[in-house]
Amino acid sequence: MSNEKSYTGNCFCGAVQFTVTGEPAAMGYCHCESCRHWSAGPVNAFTLWKPEAVKITQGADNIGTYHKTPASYRKWCQTCGGHLFTDHPGMGLIDVYAALLPELPYTPEVHVHYQETVLHVRDGLPKMKDLPKEMGGSGENVEE
Template identity: 75%
Template sequence: MGETKSYQGSCFCGAVQFTVSGEPAAMGYCHCESCRHWSAGPVNAFSLWQPEAVKVTEGEDKIGTYHKTPNSYRKWCQNCGGHIFSEHPGMGLTDVYAAVIPDLPFEPSVHVNYQEAKLRIRDGLPKLKDFPKEMGGSGITLEE
């Protein structure tokens, strides 16, 4: 039997610490306006996990939550403002921003919401108009 892998992550100042265990359900890039605006960047690198795989180990009382829509409950450190993760109840997954898990071997497999892209990326990965069909999207692939 293999050992379950786990990775440590934290907010910008380190006041909030967490682990993710096992394997992510998916990794990729999101180009939606909401993620771009929240991250203050042209694209957001995500890693999606089962909620039980994400454990806050320190600073739970310092986590703030904001939800503009019921689709995403965005979490950040109230001490430094550093983004940590977003809970997506409709998907049953938690998006832990890839940048806050330094040792996670980030292996993206898809771009989602590419119809909204501001930064075109030519990397050979599938570019979905919105989301995969199994996640409630159209599953339509766009040209790179």
């Protein structure tokens, strides 16, 4: 039996439910145009998890998928349209949107794709031009 902490989440209507277990690989904010457009907001608060940490506990057959590029497979509930997560197979990670994990202590560490921002945030966290090198980006920081 594992002592790892689990957190539960669900779509807007509750038809799709899931758990994440353990600790996220990273937490932060994405400012890319794609995330902004998908979320209909100026920034996306992300939590990145290894795929084995994410388990669908109800409604797996109700999950729709759209991928604009091979880098991101966006998932949503086909009943309510509520966004669930984005699978990033090239990174080997799944972005479970922070708002869907209300019990998770959200402690962002970084802003990514900050060169595309439409909402400037002065919080002292690193602002990356794109992504960290280990995730396929330049690893370059930009000014806050």
